Amino acid sequence: MSTRLTSNGWMINRNVAVEFTFNGKRLRGYEGDTLASALLANDQMLVGRSFKYHRPRGIVASGPEEPNALVNLGSGARLEPNQRTTTTELFDGLEAQSQNHWPSLEYDVGVLNNYASRFLPAGFYYKTFIHPRAAWKHVFEPIIRKSAGLGQAPKDRDADHYEQAYGYCDVLVAGGGVAGLQAALVAGRAGARVWLVEEATVWGGRARVDGDIIDGMAAQAWVDQTVTALMAMPNVTMRLRCQAAGVHDHGYVLLSERVADHTPGDGRPRQRLWRLRATRIITATGAIERPLSFPGNDIPGVMLAGAVRDFVGKWAVSPGDRTVIVTNNDDAYRTAIALHGAGLEVVAVVDARVSVNGDLPERVRALGIRVETGKGIAKVKGTKRVEGVEICVQAGEGKASSFVACDCVAMSGGWSPVVHLWSHCGGKLAWDEAGAFFRPDPDRPPLSHDGRAMVIAAGAANGALRAAATDADAAARIALDMLAMKPAKATAPMHDLPEEGAMAPVWVMPQGADIALRSKMWLDFQNDVKVSDVQLAAREGYESVEHTKRYTTLGMATDQGKLSNINGLAVLAESLNMAIPQVGTTTFRPPYTPVTLGALAGEARGEIFQPLRRTPMHAWHEKNGAYFEPVGYWRRPYCFPRAGETHDQAVHREVRNTRNAVGLLDASTLGKIIVKGPDAGRFLDMLYTGVMSTLPIGKCRYGLMCNEQGFLSDDGVVARIDEDTWLCHTTSGGADRIHGWMEDWLQCEWWDWQVFTANVTEQYAQVAVVGPNARKLLERLGGMDLSKETLPFMQWADGTLGGFAVRVYRISFSGELSYEIAVDAGQGAAFWQALIAAGVEFGAMPYGTEALHIMRAEKGFIMIGDETDGTVIPQDLGLDWAISKKKADFLGKRGQQRSFLANADRWKLVGFETLDGSVIQDGAYIVGQGVNANNQRNVQGRVTSTYFSPTLNRGIAMGLLRHGPQRMGEVVEFSKIEGGTVQARVVNPVFFDKDGEKQNV
């Protein structure tokens, strides 16, 4: 059984007990435990089920590479699925639930898949997707959907908050083992701005557990001394619990910091995403041990050898009382020494190599431990945990030569450098024959903005598995050289190393295993991909490693193949009779381990999900019950419903009141851009389709802007302020875009023209005072002459109203007598309230955007975004009068000359009145005769604006119709969503006050 030891355990504090639950069972651990070490200490060897066959799964590893021991962590608003127990710090009250089983972890019905495994071979999904379709839909999908999936998706709103922060440095060192510490030390001493990050909770990596000796010091002493030196450097930033998750272009690195994962609810952000810019990156991310592929290597109790000594050393947990070690290299003998030192029994070391005589094996032999050379494992006995192993000759076919009872198997297939950060941005790999691994090829690094290496690999991540700190010293010097910095005088640290014998690559154990045995050798523990699956894929013609990966799902689980990658490649290469480097690797994509969505969203949730824009009158609108609608990031009142009113009723009341008395509209969102200079008139003549240079001072003119293709892009009223100054109104939400458009032409095309622009949209609050009583209301405020004679339609004037300094534009978007009044934004709320107060006796009411829309539609005025969609030219809308015939050039003129735009057959704007008075549905098409090539009904037009007009008490609409203006009086048919059509008569789009008498009084 697995249990807590009395010796070792430098990670745990035995004085602080911690209570937690696993599947509802109350268990105890210590402060400093990971969830994995605490589970093992409680003899919880079975921790989950595999994805496809629901086979029992135990803890395999001790770090982020763990494929099996994933849990649903927390509950309710703090539930997160697929959390690795090996990197989850234990805390009091932690709740964990195992995943992927039903009804329980111990008795899982889905395990039937295991017995049906010959029906679920590699490519199962591909094959059933393709043929037969009905079988997929009715047979496979319902079953598989029920049994597939790992963790539970959380249903509640996340109770935690997250944040992001930006960092900058000369050198980022990713990984705080001895290599990372040494690299940071060299860079720090040279004066570079250094960030050193480590995903674990302590510095030093594997050095202590592996018993390294550096510069004659025990590893921990060296680590302590180096950390102390680094902490004293103000130019070095050090962060634990912080993983360099992804390397992106130009030295952009995402760091995932687990701030309060282990202290939930303490008020701190749960996680923080650092968006770091590093001029150079040193990846000192170590190496990951590879499993060996022998039959039954997935049974709980089979673990990586390095992980076994981690648990024994760091957390004082023995995974088993009797351990068999199986290896192809000398490193695994360190596990034998560690177990023996902790008083545990090592039954045998099974070594696939024939000749074994390095220092470490000799020390193991000297301890009296049995070493079997040239041997492998033919079978692991047990289901939910290891009961023993059959030993065989590695070179044979798997005939057992002996049986050994044990409850733990520690395996080592050698180590692979963690090359992820090197590879994320395109760094290439070289195959290392001696170590049988891919390592960074220094001649083909990922490149940065200057065309030079962005990432430098150091230590084990560079393939220097033995003398990591020495290698890292050199890596840091390379980085400093690229930064044009000088390293301080110091000698590189020296490792005191045992002589090691060569490792022997072993990809299948035993070498001559038949299909039955190969079907029990797991490559990908989480996704249930076996040696036989990869071989099947190769036989079926999947020669590309990327295809094989997708066909078999090898490496596609949440661990992204950290353990299975190289073993799978090697098996594929062998099956294809190719060398491993010829087969190549799959792509390493960020992040290294999953980053939670909350951290990626950062602060952007709730109130600050989006930057809402508010006008100066927003608070009044809120207080007075406005129903808001989004217009870009602005929030504008749609209507102001009164008690008992529906939104429709409110809108209709607002329209009628404005037409009959007076309405007030908050028009502050309207864009306002000042254009000034000796060439401003000429510039505006290029920008607008009409002529603005001739506009007299004091007057206003409606204008259209098109893009270079000729399509209508914005409209608004332009006012001439003085000799060389114009003020251009844009649509709400169009201000920034149009200001940018102006600057683009001024900076990039006509840079010799003397024109300056300024976007003054937010300097002003603007109120439209609209309706027959508008003048009376303003005269009540008093201060300036607003008579028809002094301020006629389409003119503006500066003055005061009720003591407010104002600019008044006599323009109308409703057909009524209308004044648009601008005041400084800081006066906006007060001015609005003054209008409301003075308006009481004239029946003034505020109105919203929907009333505005209805009133402009009643007048046949177009709205950018309704009548236009990026494919409509002004001529389509009957706006030829606003296009100058005289000007030689304006933006869009050439585009409009293209044959399909200058075409009499285009759909053109007309009005529509349904015969039955109903409202045409939004987006309805006007059906035509016959069908098109796709057997769809031909269409001859579509609706663009459609409303119930409270003024006319019937439905009105505008739309685009082929040859529209020539078809007045004709009846056409509009489609309906529910089927059928509605008949409507083609009419003039001006429905109300056709001669424009009301606005001109």
Place this chain on the structure above:
Amino acid sequence: MLILECPYCGVKAEETELSPGGEAHLKRFGPDSSDADFEAYMFARKNPKGVHFERWRHAYGCGKWFLAARCTATLEVFGTYPAQSTEPPVEVIDKIKAKRPDWKGFK
């Protein structure tokens, strides 16, 4: 995510502070131009894998448009220069030639 140095204010701006504006050094064709010229101006883009000239605006910064020469494959930046340039400056051309001997040239 790219970093480009704005030639106007010298700020090394990251991509989120910039807005992209497509291919640089296009010649505008207005009324009276041929269909072929107008098509080239509106629609024909080089879209190379390799050396490319682009328009960028320091939108969250000084607001100025500038031009950048960079490699679309390796993201190496050869230089940035003001938008008021009808062709790339000599020093940028020289740098590209030195680093990409096979480069066919700007036109």
Place this chain on the structure above:
Amino acid sequence: MSDPISALNGASFDGFATIREIGPIGMITLRAKAGTKGLDKAIMAATGCAVPALLRMETKDDRAAGWMSPDEVLLILPYAEVSQALDAIAQALKGQHHLAVNVSDARAVFRVEGAQADQVMRKISPVDFDTLALGELRRSRAAQVAAAFWRDEAGFTVVCFRSVAGYMMALLSQSAKAGSEL
């Protein structure tokens, strides 16, 4: 005329740094090419400051002049003196191509203060605050909106558009929340 009000009427928040909305403050956008005759006089008349160098903020008491772009200067002065300053600018730049407009009401201004004020800024802007000099004016974004800011001994002044003042206040407050120190 009623008293002008700032966007948030002086809202504040106390976290590990202090956030205060301040103002109203007088602001003028002055656009003119560098070297325009009379530009130095115009800036001096409005703010008492010299023409700011690239990315610099010139400060004199409660007035300042900041480099916004090669042809734009931000002038800061008491709110009540803006129209007077605009007259002085027009006088100094008479006959020269320029544009000067009052943008006092278009902006919201915040102070971020305290020993760890920089940490608030590090969370919201892609700017290297280790190297941002005293009196350096930087325009960038604060999370999702445009912002300009500069540092002095006591902290930072942050300027954004008025319509997003509420967003900025909530963003700064969230970023200054006690317990979230970097």
